[in-house]
Amino acid sequence: MHSATTHEPRTLGDHTWQNQAACHTRLGTDPEMFFPEPDEIDRIRAAKTLCAQCPVRRTCLDAALENGDRDGIRGGLTEEERDALHSKLPQRLDYARINATLAGGDVHLSRAERRAVARDAYRAGIPADQLARLLKVTVEHAKKLYRHAAREISHRNTQAVKTAKGTKKTSDTRTTPVTPVRTPARADLGTAA
Incomplete structure (x- = not known):
């Protein structure tokens, strides 16, 4: 079940969500409604009103x-409104997707999400061959991802120690105070795209 607060990532190739869409043609909706010209404000408003009621709106947008679907109104957004999201997709960080992948789901992941899966799998002690299956990469590539994750974790731990001490060296060797930054919890991250 989909709701405004929870979102199950769809698996690759899954189109069954379309049967739940408010715009499904079996409901008598004219598909052309979702392909208005930029100046057809009434058609845009009508399409967005229908999208606002849709239980799978976020799945449609995803x-x-x-x-890379850039035409028409999708997920309640026009082509122009989605344009910025298309460019931000590689940086999307949605922990629902990461957790679904770690649970064995075949989910479309951004580059940032793939790195997070590798990092979390490394921390959890998941063997490289299992990570390889989750991400559909070779075992050698999974080992490489684990080496990157180990370096990233080590770097973060080093930065955390520096921050905890309250000072940081600048390039001209002066010491300046550092304001500790709260690390967001997974629930705080949500979706970046």
């Missing part, structure tokens, strides 16, 4: 972004 599918449009992941498939």
